[in-house]
Each structure stands twice: as structure tokens, then as C-alpha cells.
Amino acid sequence: xxxxxLLDLYRDMCLIRSFEFGLEREFKKGNVPxxxxxxxxxxxxxxxxxxxxxxxxxxxxxxxxxxxxVLAGTPGEKIMAELFGKATGVCSGxxxxxxxxxxxxxxxxxxxxxxxxxxxxLGVALGFQMQGRDDLGAVIVGDGTxxxxxxxxxxxxxxxxxxxxxxxxxxxxxAISTPVGASHAxxxxxxxxxxxxxxxVQVDGNDVIAADEATARAVAAxxxxxxxxxxxxxxxxxxxxxxxxxxxxxxxxxxKAERDPIKLxxxxxxxxxxxxAAELEAIQAxxxxxxxxxIAFALESPGPDPAKATADVYVGWEVAS
Amino acid sequence: xxxxxxxxxxxxxxDVAMAADERVFLLGEDIxxxxxxxxxxxxxxxxxxxxxxxDTPLSEAAIIGAAVGAAMVGMRPVAEIMFADFLATxxxxxxxxxxxxxxxxxxxxxxxLVIRSxxxxxxxxxxxxxxxxxxxxxNVPGLVIVAPSTPYDAKGLLIASIEDENPxxxxxxxxxYRLRGEVAEGRYTVPLRSAHVARxxxxxxxxxxxxxxxxxxxxxxxxxxxxxxxxxxxxRTLRPWDEDTVLDSVxxxxxxxxxxxxxxxxxxxxxxxxxxxxxxxxWLKAPVRRVCGLDTPIPFSLPLEKIxxxxxxxxxAAIRHTLQPYDEP
Numbered sequence: 001x002x003x004x005x006l007l008d009l010y011r012d013m014c015l016i017r018s019f020e021f022g023l024e025r026e027f028k029k030g031n032v033p034x035x036x037x038x039x040x041x042x043x044x045x046x047x048x049x050x051x052x053x054x055x056x057x058x059x060x061x062x063x064x065x066x067x068x069x070v071l072a073g074t075p076g077e078k079i080m081a082e083l084f085g086k087a088t089g090v091c092s093g094x095x096x097x098x099x100x101x102x103x104x105x106x107x108x109x110x111x112x113x114x115x116x117x118x119x120x121x122l123g124v125a126l127g128f129q130m131q132g133r134d135d136l137g138a139v140i141v142g143d144g145t146x147x148x149x150x151x152x153x154x155x156x157x158x159x160x161x162x163x164x165x166x167x168x169x170x171x172x173x174x175a176i177s178t179p180v181g182a183s184h185a186x187x188x189x190x191x192x193x194x195x196x197x198x199x200x201v202q203v204d205g206n207d208v209i210a211a212d213e214a215t216a217r218a219v220a221a222x223x224x225x226x227x228x229x230x231x232x233x234x235x236x237x238x239x240x241x242x243x244x245x246x247x248x249x250x251x252x253x254x255x256k257a258e259r260d261p262i263k264l265x266x267x268x269x270x271x272x273x274x275x276x277a278a279e280l281e282a283i284q285a286x287x288x289x290x291x292x293x294x295i296a297f298a299l300e301s302p303g304p305d306p307a308k309a310t311a312d313v314y315v316g317w318e319v320a321s
Numbered sequence: 322x323x324x325x326x327x328x329x330x331x332x333x334x335x336d337v338a339m340a341a342d343e344r345v346f347l348l349g350e351d352i353x354x355x356x357x358x359x360x361x362x363x364x365x366x367x368x369x370x371x372x373x374x375x376d377t378p379l380s381e382a383a384i385i386g387a388a389v390g391a392a393m394v395g396m397r398p399v400a401e402i403m404f405a406d407f408l409a410t411x412x413x414x415x416x417x418x419x420x421x422x423x424x425x426x427x428x429x430x431x432x433x434l435v436i437r438s439x440x441x442x443x444x445x446x447x448x449x450x451x452x453x454x455x456x457x458x459x460n461v462p463g464l465v466i467v468a469p470s471t472p473y474d475a476k477g478l479l480i481a482s483i484e485d486e487n488p489x490x491x492x493x494x495x496x497x498y499r500l501r502g503e504v505a506e507g508r509y510t511v512p513l514r515s516a517h518v519a520r521x522x523x524x525x526x527x528x529x530x531x532x533x534x535x536x537x538x539x540x541x542x543x544x545x546x547x548x549x550x551x552x553x554x555x556x557r558t559l560r561p562w563d564e565d566t567v568l569d570s571v572x573x574x575x576x577x578x579x580x581x582x583x584x585x586x587x588x589x590x591x592x593x594x595x596x597x598x599x600x601x602x603x604w605l606k607a608p609v610r611r612v613c614g615l616d617t618p619i620p621f622s623l624p625l626e627k628i629x630x631x632x633x634x635x636x637x638a639a640i641r642h643t644l645q646p647y648d649e650p
Contacts, residue, residue: 091427101426119386127394153383312428313462315486
């Protein structure tokens, strides 16, 4: 990997973390309504996926993908404002964290019934295939979705129809509180995909170089017309659950101290002399300043337009207000 | 005009839509080589090929999810769920996905798809092949529910549904599949959200859909012998339904009976009667009466099924009831 690419991914990861930390701070202040799920700890996975998607592709982000949505090209302030429920949000405040979509960059929106997008991505990929395009449909799902029927229906049909689907399975070890291995026949979810006759790999989702290379291989295979490809990114989320932290102290220490994707990348950059400490600090300061600007924009933005409450229920038909 | 069955009319509609628009394609179980469980897609696989007429596994959620996704990228999918009872297995995809795409993403995406499904009882199909499921979906904003009663409407409504920009659940009553009638050739549409006055009358309005429309027409014919004049309205679109046509009729007759094959509680008939009571109260000469299925699952054996499902005799009894002076019950 060349130096600039690694530095770009490093910056992307810093941006994701800064976005999520800023969001958490505002959430605690009561400025962000609803529920909050953050991607802290999973930055390498998200940066690697974002780096290989084109605007003409379609991707379905999961509920921890705020940063990925920004990396895909949507102006950060429009994502931030959406999470604040403001008129200037990317969905005018109607979607929020769990339903932010932006077709102009190929963001097809999350479905908060986790795993349901496994079925939707089939149609996107089928449409692209029928239209003769070499674009792909990517779906980003957590390990907890592997128990859904749609998860398995999707893998089966994508393999049968050789659909251009990139399955990005972000295995952070837990479905809310339940360990993957305690509720599935295997804790290594790519093994399920192998059974459906498609290429499937497991990669260290906290090693941005490994994640980037695995994603590159998968995307290249899909674009050459070979059908779906499944990548399992092994990672760990820093955020606990609503009621607090439940994971063993040593596990928390290990993942935060020794497996932090940003720290790992920084170690690599410094060891290879790709940037000075001052340059890395400047990257951090840059993204922090950008995120604060987006937060200020969201805070200052007007609340949602009341007319939006009853708008766009049907195409062409009004609903009584 | 050409005389054909509802199945042939639906087949003709799909053929017309596929010939006119390359984006239209079909997916479902056994719809290809076999032509569908009831023959609605017969010959289309042979004519348009496996690319546009796609046999699927028994994965109803994947079928509807795939239809939604394809619609989001500009295709015009027509999915078949073999029996409407099976819609329970893909309820999430219909309710949380297809019906909400346009709204929750602020109008940035559309989901112009059609879900065809065989509904209704009366043929010994048993508990899982006989249900009228419109009530399950009445509470879902964003969804359109269409249900034809005649071969002519079946073709015109299906073409209109495929051309519409909204997700449409298209319910085909199995008892009407073999019903024959005059059907125009080529492309024509019957407008959505527009009810049809199937018979004009002065004394009482019967609001019905699919098989119950025909039961209501038979009831009206029988009562005409006694000098009772019954107006029959076929809703055709069940959600959002055509309030204006119904209210205009009730304002004229002052009496209303709502006939629907599904269980009475929480269903289409409940909504129609509530709207009539709210909006047409000043004109009502008697309480609105509902003629519905009993509040049970549907049993297999025909004599038992007949007890559960409403028919023309029930409609006649309800009409007579509304004609009795209200203060002398």
C-alpha cells in the first residue's frame, strides 16, 4: 500500500471517530433525539468499504455507519443535521440516524429492522444486472442479522442468480448483549456464506490495510461478473449497550488498548516513517474542526418543516393533514 | 372486445405491460415454465424468457425485498406470492420496506412494484389457502391495495397498478379466476382509487369488493322482484378507498350495508362503516350494517367453510334489516 493511500484511510478513520465522539457529546446534552449507535472501534472496516464504492453503486449502511455515509460523499453537515432531526438534514429530518439515505452518492438507506436489507440488496443487484451495468449492491450488516431468515434467503438467491452483491458482515462479537457464538451454529459467519457456494473470507476488520485489500479483491471479483462475494470483518464496538457496559474488563482493555484500528494504523505510519507526529496531529485537528463545524450547522439549523409530516406518503396522492 | 376469464385477462395485462416496457419483469414461485399455480403467467416465460420471468425459491421475503430493491433502481417488478396467506412470511418487507421507502427517505426513492396474490375462500382451501388478507394491510400508510371483481377491471387495474409509482398489493379472488366477461384488447387502464357503481339503486347502498360484489349483485336482483332498489358499489381499490363515491351514494339512499369476506373485527368493512357513520350521519335512516366472515379461521370442509363465509343470503338479510323502521326494531 502506498503512503498516500494509508494516510487517506487514516484520515477517514479519524473523521469517523471524531464524528461519533462529537455526536455522543451532543446526544448526552439532549441535542440528538431518539437512539444512538456509534461506529467507534469499527472505523477501519468502514473506511475500507467506503474506499471501494463508486457513486453509481448502491450501498445499504447499517446503524453504525454515520461516518461511512459521509465518506461516501454526502456533505457531513447534512448527515449531522439529519441526526439532529433538522430541516437541513439529508432526509429533512424524517429518517434520522437509522434512515439517512442519499441516492446522489448511492446511499440507499438503512432499514432499522436489522437484516431486512439483505433482501432489498438482491433487487438492486438484480436491477443492475438486468440493466447491463457493472455497478454492485453492497449491504453492510452486523453479526446479529445472521439469525434472520432473510440473511439466508439472500445468500441463496444471490448465489443462484450470480448477482453483483458485496456482503459486508461487520462481526463485532455481539448482537446487543448476546455473543455471536452463543446464538449461531458458528461464530465465524463467513462459514455460512461458504455453504451457499460463494467466495467468502474473514479479515481482521481493525487492520485497515487488510480490510482494504480484502474489500478490493471482493469488489474486483464482483465487477468482473463472478456473482456475490462475502467479507466478514472481525471487529469490536466500543459502545456498550443502553444500560451500560457488560463485557469483561480485560476484553475492553484488549480491544481499546491493543486493537484500536486508528492506533494500529498510526503505529504502521510511524514505523515506516510515512508522516511525522506533527503531520498526524494536523490531520486530527483538521477533522475535529470540520466535525465541530457540522455540529454547529446542525444546532443552528431550523427544525423540520411541519408540511413534511404528511408529505410523500404516496407518489401523487395527498394524505389528509 | 373479447370474451375471456379473469385469469386470461390478467395474463393479457402482464403481456401488454411487458411488451410495452422493458423494465417490467416478473418473479415468483413456479411462475415460469409452469405459468403459475393458477395459470396467470402462462406462456410469458416462453415469450419473454427466463431473464424477465424468474422462478424463485420459496423465499417470500427475498421475493418482495428483491422487488423493492429493483424498483428503487428503476425497474418495474411484478412479484407473485402464490397464496395471499403466505404474505405473512414477508409482512416486514411489505409493511416496513415497500410501503415506507418513499416517506422515510423524504421522497428521494420510490417503490413502484406490484405484489399479485391469490386470496379468498369458498373452494375448500383450508386455513392457509383461503384468507382475505386486506385487513392485515389496511393500517399501512403508503401501501395501495387493489382487488378486481371482473375480467375487464382485472386487466385495466393490473396495467394501472404496474404503471403507478406506488407499491400495490393486488389481490385476486380465487373464486373469480374462472369468471368470464368482455375484455377490451390492447392497452387500457382502469383508474386506481376509483370505485365502480356496479348497479344503480335508490333504497340502500351495498359497498362490496371482489366475490362479495357478485353476491351483492345477486342479492339486488332478488330484491328487485320485491320492488327494493339496491345500489351496489365495487370498491376496486381497497386502500386508499374512494370515499366520495360511497358517500354520494349513501347521501342518496340513506342506508348502507358493507360486505367483505374477511373477519369483521378491525377489517375493511369496519373502516368503511366508520367513515359512513362519521361523514354521512345526517343522511342515514338506519345504522350501517356489516356483512363479513365470522371471527374464526377458515375450516377445510366445505359445509363448515360455508358457515364462516358470507353470501347473498346474508346480504339480503342485512338489507332487510336496514329497511325496517329504526324506532321499531
